[in-house]
Amino acid sequence: MRVLxxxxxxxxxxxSGPRAFEARTGSKQKNDDLLxxxxxxxxxxxxxxxxxxYRAGRDPGEVEVPASLEPVExxxxxxxxxxxxxxxxDHVNCYLVEDYGGWTLVDTGxxxxxxxxxxxxxxxxxxxxxxxxxxxxxxxxxDHIGAAGWLSRRFDAVIYSNADELNRLRHMLRxxxxxxxxxxxxxxxxxxxxxEAADALSLQDHRYAAFVDExxxxxxxxxxxxxxxxxxxxxAVIIGRGHSPCGMLYRSLDGTVCFSGDQILxxxxxxxxxxxxxxDENPLDDYLSFLASVPVQIxxxxxxxxxxxxxxxxxxxxxxxIRRHHEERCAIIRxxxxxxxxxxxxxxxxxxxxxxxxxxxxxxxxxxxxxxxYLAARGELDTGxxxxxxxxxxxxxx
Ligand SMILES: [Zn+2]
Numbered sequence: 001m002r003v004l005x006x007x008x009x010x011x012x013x014x015x016s017g018p019r020a021f022e023a024r025t026g027s028k029q030k031n032d033d034l035l036x037x038x039x040x041x042x043x044x045x046x047x048x049x050x051x052x053x054y055r056a057g058r059d060p061g062e063v064e065v066p067a068s069l070e071p072v073e074x075x076x077x078x079x080x081x082x083x084x085x086x087x088x089x090d091h092v093n094c095y096l097v098e099d100y101g102g103w104t105l106v107d108t109g110x111x112x113x114x115x116x117x118x119x120x121x122x123x124x125x126x127x128x129x130x131x132x133x134x135x136x137x138x139x140x141x142x143d144h145i146g147a148a149g150w151l152s153r154r155f156d157a158v159i160y161s162n163a164d165e166l167n168r169l170r171h172m173l174r175x176x177x178x179x180x181x182x183x184x185x186x187x188x189x190x191x192x193x194x195x196e197a198a199d200a201l202s203l204q205d206h207r208y209a210a211f212v213d214e215x216x217x218x219x220x221x222x223x224x225x226x227x228x229x230x231x232x233x234x235x236a237v238i239i240g241r242g243h244s245p246c247g248m249l250y251r252s253l254d255g256t257v258c259f260s261g262d263q264i265l266x267x268x269x270x271x272x273x274x275x276x277x278x279x280d281e282n283p284l285d286d287y288l289s290f291l292a293s294v295p296v297q298i299x300x301x302x303x304x305x306x307x308x309x310x311x312x313x314x315x316x317x318x319x320x321x322i323r324r325h326h327e328e329r330c331a332i333i334r335x336x337x338x339x340x341x342x343x344x345x346x347x348x349x350x351x352x353x354x355x356x357x358x359x360x361x362x363x364x365x366x367x368x369x370x371x372x373x374y375l376a377a378r379g380e381l382d383t384g385x386x387x388x389x390x391x392x393x394x395x396x397x398x
Contacts (some may be wrong), residue, residue: 051126052066052073065310066080066081068082069121069125070126071127077097078095078098078305079097080305081093083108083110083118084109085109085110087359089143089268092144093306093307093308094106094109100133102133104133104230105157106136106250106259107144107261108146109144109147110142110143110211111150111211112146112210112211114211115150116150116213119150123154132154132155132157134159135148135160136248137159137165138263139246140161140166141169141244141262142172145159145169145212146212148213149213159215159219162221162222164245165244165248166215167245169212171277172205173209173212174205176203182202183276184202186198191344191365191390192343193344222237223239224239233253234252234253234254235253237249237250238298241290242270242289243261243263243272247261247262255299256301258305258315260298260304264315265306265308266304266310266311268308269326271366272366272370273365273369282370282373282374283370284326284373287326288374291323292323294316300313304318326371330371330374330375333347333372334380334395338394341386341394343390343391343393344368344372347368347372352368380395381393381395382396
């Protein structure tokens with residue numbers, strides 16, 4: 001395994017930015033008792049003085065949700081902050097980890113005008129004096145990598161991602177091609193969407209471009225064999241596929257914390273989808289494989305810090321519950337398809353009766369087709385054609 005240390009951290013260790021947790025306590029010992037006087041003594045003084053600090057004796061999983069743009073220290077040396085976004089899921093969790101005198105940021109929230117305004121407010125407010133030395137992304141969705149380019153330029157910070165994630169992002173941000181849009185709309189109609197919904201979905205990707213800042217050319221590509229040294233703590237990279245092509249989770253080798261991105265969240269299931277651009281893929285199979293690996297990859301005691309919602313522990317139990325959720329959906333789909341032959345468009349109202357509006361219909365479409373691909377690959381559904389073109393699925397009787 002390769003251990004990566006951010007070389008820039010050492011060069012800047014004498015800056016006025018916030019000092020490492022151990023330095024402030026005057027000890028390498030992470031003894032909770034040492035924190036209480038430290039917490040009182042530091043309140044209201046120096047960089048990050050307005051931030052609510054980690055308190056000894058508290059279960060970090062029970063910390064209250066931080067208000068938008070008001071970071072809290074959820075573990076010693078780990079800040080949790082929320083940034084807003086103009087979507088149904090209205091926030092993203094980002095994390096700052098103390099790192100040899102600088103800070104490593106895990107995910108950035110959206111970019112564009114909204115993103116830079118929020119980061120300006122953070123860096124001129126509660127994070128004043130903070131120097132971000134590198135940016136780890138969990139995956140390349142706009143709400144996780146969107147502001148990485150802007151932050152990278154502001155701090156000369158290195159961005160970490162990987163080729164599969166960046167390729168999908170580039171595809172999402174490609175310039176509009178009418179011929180491709182027309183092909184994609186035909187794909188969605190073939191799967192039972194009405195003309196208007198099919199046209200809207202064929203354009204959906206292009207709406208995200210406004211939320212992603214231009215990325216620098218030199219991005220560090222990570223693999224699953226790497227270990228990152230963040231402020232003296234070792235973090236292994238876990239590759240988690242399904243929600244995105246090649247997501248990355250960062251698990252501390254001491255078993256205390258795991259940054260999980262969207263691959264595993266506290267109470268919503270991440271979107272697992274097939275659309276025109278990944279029509280040959282079976283991401284639900286990838287995702288269920290990831291969930292099956294969680295008990296051996298993430299300690300039950302680790303505090304899981306996801307890209308949305310709340311921190312939680314016992315990742316294995318959460319993985320099992322998500323697995324069951326998908327199994328239930330598969331059972332509903334098989335039963336509904338029966339011998340009749342159903343299209344994705346037929347199934348959307350069954351699985352997602354509340355889906356209204358272009359964005360939620362688009363998500364529902366992707367999620368249903370991902371389940372159809374999974375079931376077809378397992379031989380539990382047959383794929384056929386109604387008339388010349390409409391793709392329908394029927395249940396097999398093994
Ligand atoms: Zn995501």
